[in-house]
Amino acid sequence: MNLMEQVPVLPVVIPMLAAPFVMIAPNGRAPWAMATVVAWATFIACIFLLQMVSQQGVISYALGDWAPPIGIEYRIDLANALVLLLVSGMAAVVFPFAYKSMQSEIDPKQSSFFYAAFLICLTGLLGVTITGDAFNIFVFLEISSLSTYALVAMGARRDRRALTAAFNYLVMGTIGATFFVIGIGLLYQTTGTLNLADLADRISDQDNRMIDAGFAFILVGIGLKLAMFPMHLWLPNAYTYAPTAVTAFLAATATKVAVYVIIRFFYSVFGFNFEFLGAAFTWVLLPLGLAGMFIASLVALFQEDVKRMLAYSSVAQIGYMLVGLSFGTVEGVSATLVHVFNHALMKGALFMAIGCVVLRMGSASIASFSGLAKTMPVTTWAFIISGLSLIGVPLTVGFVSKWYLLEAAFDVGQVFVGFLIVASSLIALGYVGRIAELMLLREPPENAPSGTTPWSMLIPMWVLVAANVYFGLSTTLTGGVAERAAAALMSAAGGAP
Amino acid sequence: MISAGLAIALSVALPLVGCLAIWLLDKHPNLREAATLTTGWVLLILAITVFAVVNSGARPGYQVFEIIDGLTLEFRAEPLGAMFGVIAAGLWLVNSVYSIGYMRGHGESHQTRFYMCFAIAISAAMGVAYAANLFTLFIFYEVLTLSTFPLVTHYGDEKARNGGRIYLGILMATSIGLLLPAIVWTYAIAGSADFVEGGLLAPHFLAVEPIAGILLALYAFGVGKAALMPVHPWLPNAMVAPTPVSAFLHAVAVVKAGVFSVLKIAVYVFGVDLIADTGAGEPIMWIAGGSILLASAIAMNQDNLKARLAYSTVSQLSYVTLGAMLATSMGVMGGATQIAAHAVGKMTLFMCAGAIYVAHHKSLVSELDGMGRVMPVTFVCFLIGALSIIGLPPLGGSWPKFFLMAGAADIGQLAIIGVLMVSSILNIVYLLPIPLRAFYAKPKDASAEPVKISEAPALCLGAFCVTTLACLVLFFMMSDLVAFLEPITK
Amino acid sequence: MDDFFTFALERYNYWIVIILMMTGLYIVISRGNLVKKIVGLNLFQTSVFIFYITIGKMVGATAPIYIGDELYKAHGDDHGDGHGKGHDKDHGDAHNGAAYDDSHASDHDSAHEEGLHAAPQANDREANDLGSDALDHGDSLHGKIDNLGANDLKAAIAEAGPADGADADSLHDLSDRVDAGKIANDPLVKPPSEDAPALDIAEAPLHEGAGNTLEDFQGVADASHGAMEIMYANPLPHVLILTAIVVGVATTAVGLALAVRIREAYGAIEEDELEALDAVAEFGEGGAEAAGAAQ
DSSP: OOHHHHGGGHHHHHHHHHHHHHHHSOSSHHHHHHHHHHHHHHHHHHHHHHHHHHHHOOEEEEGGGOOTTTSOEEEEOHHHHHHHHHHHHHHHHHHHHHHHHHHHHSOGGGHHHHHHHHHHHHHHHHHHHHBOBHHHHHHHHHHHHHHHHHHHHGGGGTOTHHHHHHHHHHHHHHHHHHHHHHHHHHHHHHHSOOBHHHHHHHHTTOOOHHHHHHHHHHHHHHHHHTTOGGGOTHHHHHHHHSOHHHHHHHHHHHHHHHHHHHHIIIIIIIOTTSHHHHHHIIIIIHHHHHHHHHHHHHHHHTOSBHHHHHHHHHHHHHHHHHHHHHTOSHHHHHHHHHHHHHHHHHHHHHHHHHHHHHHHHSOOBGGGGTTHHHHOHHHHHHHHHHHHHHHTOTTSHHHHHHHHHHHHHHHTTOHHHHHHHHHHHHHHHHHHHHHHHHHHHSOOOTTOOOOOOOHHHHHHHHHHHHHHHHHHHOOIIIIIHHHHHHHHHHHHHTOOO | OOOHHHHHHHHHHHHHHHHHHHHHTTTOHHHHHHHHHHHHHHHHHHHHHHHHHHHTTOOOEEEEEEEETTEEEEEEOOHHHHHHHHHHHHHHHHHHHHHHHHHHHHTOSOHHHHHHHHHHHHHHHHHHHHBSBHHHHHHHHHHHHHHHHHHHTTTOSHHHHHHHHHHHHHHHHHIIIIIHHHHHHHHHHHSOOBOOTTOSSGGGHHHHGGGHHHHHHHHHHHOGGGOOTTSOTHHHHGGGSOHHHHHIIIIISHHHHHHHHHHHIIIIIIOHHHHHHHTTHHHHHHHHHHHHHHHHHHHHTOOBHHHHHHHHHHHHHHHHHHHHHHTSHHHHHHHHHHHHHHHHHHHHHHHHHHHHHHHHOOOBGGGOTTHHHHSHHHHHHHHHHHHHHHTOTTSTTHHHHHHHHHHHHHTTOHHHHHHHHHHHHHHHHHHTHHHHHHHHSOOTTOOSSOOOOOOOOHHHHHHHHHHHHHHHHHHHHHHHHHHHHGGGGO | OHHHHHHHHHTHHHHHHHHHHHHHHHHHHHOOBHHHHHHHHHHHHHHHHHHHHHHHOOTTOBOSSOOOSHHHHHHHHHHOHHHHHHHHHHHHHHHHHHHTOSSSOGGGGHHHHHHHHHHHHHHHSOHHHHHHHHHHHHHHHHHHHHHHOHHHHHHHHHHHHHHTTTOHHHHHHHHHHHHHHHHHHHHHTSOGGGSOHHHHHHHHHHHHGGGOOHHHHHHHHHHHHHHOSOOBOOSHHHHHHHHHHHHHHHHHHHHHHHHHHHHHHHSOOBHHHHHHHHHHHHHHHHHHHHHHHHO
């Protein structure tokens, strides 16, 4: 058996098979070490995949040798190779970080369960991304969601509200997933296939209400999962009360994967011949994206808990991605893909910085950030640099995202939207600036706990910060791949090149 | 001899190396300051090298790397930038000498941080000067904003926090909110963001015509550092900083970088002809005229010396914007020379103000009565600087006003000539009384004993003597400068 | 009006799905008790299970398990046991496309389904038998082409191909006839009357949609029975829904476990009580925080 041929299945299989072993490992260091190794192995597999895809084009892997469209197909093109790289890369960075952070934030007796659930969550997210089968997406989506509910609930050691947050997330997430599965059912009933490529083939010249309804169900279902503006209410609580490492991982990956799913359905399945798509762009994605950008940013401005503030900011950032999509052009889609990638980097770094603060100060409330530049300078600067990235200051990834988005907006003549985009990043300036000022210019509280932040947390955090700067300077990986991926998606969707 | 392209790259990179050295020499103040000064000297030599090469007609460039497809981090020296580079590098050196005297005389804390931020800021200013495209300009513009923020909030108290918040808030809000979209818009229309002689947008006349006014306004206000009213409040608020910082903000880098950017955008992105043909400059021209008068009027009512000088800067630098918007070759020339003339003049004034504060802790105009006898050199320099700003020959500041009036006359804007005249009178009203009071008025607590001369530290004194001299020299060297700048007016 | 009622009543299964779905959602939204919410969620999910089952159901069809007849023998000879099973699955899946093309009533598809089954069968039969089946086979292919376009058919054959590897000849034969079918089909798009009557039967229910009556269906069913003895229900929705049930059970389990933990932590499972408890905690904490910030 040639191993290289099996690479496409590895990202899903490795963490999935490892999870049970991690679960039965004795509590303490062992589960963490195993999980970290697994995460890195997955990451390496994903790097290979991206290389393969960018060299030889789309890879189709028939799971269990059942030929598609009957068997489940893993279909990897540039778009999902990029997302795979992102998800596994974030896992590879977050796992080392999690060890110390989790020692203080979750019950030590749960540590093996924690890492097992974390790995399953990773499996699910990678599975959603890699698969080319609609129902399989649902299954993996639920695999990741179910483990996420458990992970969020583990924050209960610090704050019991994690439990209610997890419960609400469960209710909303399940409704979302069920909507999605109804949508898939309707499409299946109309076309008789579940393979995405095959679906696209059969939908392309059909126009009936079944497909319209299926589209709407899928949009709403995934909208719930990705916290599209009015359906975002589960997110702030879940992110706030989850253990910080989990938040860092989820903020960087979970909603991103959902955005990817929506891109996949819009462009690879429905395509531009589908009349509903244009309407969805103009009347759903654009207004909701803009509303999310503004309302969530404004809400973030008034939060007393920094974690919650960033959670709202995530909702706002998802607004950017939706707006990028709504342009329906190559530039728009590549802007969204670039932002998916870049936003993961900045939010990952920011939440990790919060993790360091929580470890030291015991809380992420705004008061514990006061005077942090004096007590925790390394963390402070990580927070500030990634915060600047969030605002969109040049030389950081945030600027690259914003540039792509603005360019896309001006390209389609949506000048007004372009100005709204920058206006909302000014609100980001407001809330990041508020924290930065606290950290830099205030005195630390007198009874501030002293101590050192462990290297195992600082290094992963700074890796992401460095990535924020590196990908702000060199966009061949993000921008280049995203543009090619977007062009491929667009030509497949029959849109203007 | 190194190539000019490399000199450009080095002049951006060198201060960063200097910054590193300053950081490493944290514990040895003397060595640390030596690092600053060495950097300053080398930087000045580099800037002059570039200036000389540009003077010979070459346009040296240096491409660092490509960031986004078609958008490069790239430098290219042209007359305007080369001139700004020399001014910034030269005045930074002077300012560094002065800061050493000031900071030591004042016993300031966090000096290492202070010099580090200074070094980064000058690096950014050089980047702005030599930027080959809007994209590079924007990057260094933002770096400049961020690196000066710790300088503005140096004291870290409530007042500094508020000042810093307004400073950063306005500058970032305008640059991200207005300038960035304007750049992207330009990029979307022209397919490039390079500075082109004759104007990047000129070949796209039809596409630009309907939006030229909006686009130009976006640039004029987006470059918040140009302090065009009503985006000027950051400037008076930044006065909470130590005086060397104020001098740096006003004369060396920040405001200068702002007006320089406006001028550069007007010349190389729009092109003089495009602005003239579309009439897009006219509203901005009137706003600039309004800023000139209004800021002068406000300056008259400021008792705080530094605040008075700050409003004077708002007023004086609107001349540059005005010159750019006149859209004639004389106007552009007036704007360009005003950058140089105002730099040396205002630098002198600020350093004098700082010297007074260091030596006698006086910061209000009303406290200065009789001080001229205590600090004669300082006030003579102040007087010369003030006269230069007012525009009295034989001082550098007289030429720009002449050019601007000639430019206004060219297009028949007599009202603008009126504005310039009124402004000169207002300058006299708010600047001249300061040295006059110092020399002639009797001190309030007039005591019998003879006044003892007590000047600021020698390093401060030497610094502003140099700039005072520069005011004079500039008057006589103007024809050379004009010849050097000639290409940009075509 | 009558038509409308018939239309509505014939689709009673969908009404059940919708009513269940809305009931479930309503419970989730309106009830404050966490356990009741889970119940509502379950109802909501169940409605989807029923929806999937209902699209897999065909009147007169049996469970998709081979009941061993000549079909089975034919397969057994060619492929041996293990592969034989896979083979079935392949066919079942391949047919789905056609079987559910009519968006409204699975009943009408039976003719279709049958016709499609004939296709792989024909592959497996001996050359002599092919002749007698040829007509049926061709018709079913026509039907399929009409609805799905040539692409799909190609795909179906491509899949059938590797599985039936041994029957290279008959496969060629089949693809030849497919081409013939396509050619014949092209003019058909405009004047459908030219073709054999069997095709009309296959087509009628598919294109009329709402206007179908029971008689229509029976006619089709008879026609199909004439050609084929055994009809299988589409297995895929059942497989899918088994998976979905597993997911649903897991969700319920996690949800209930959370409810238990919440009760342990708060001593309540009513949402408004929880909010009140949180508010109390928040207020206390908030006061402490404000005091801390003031220092």
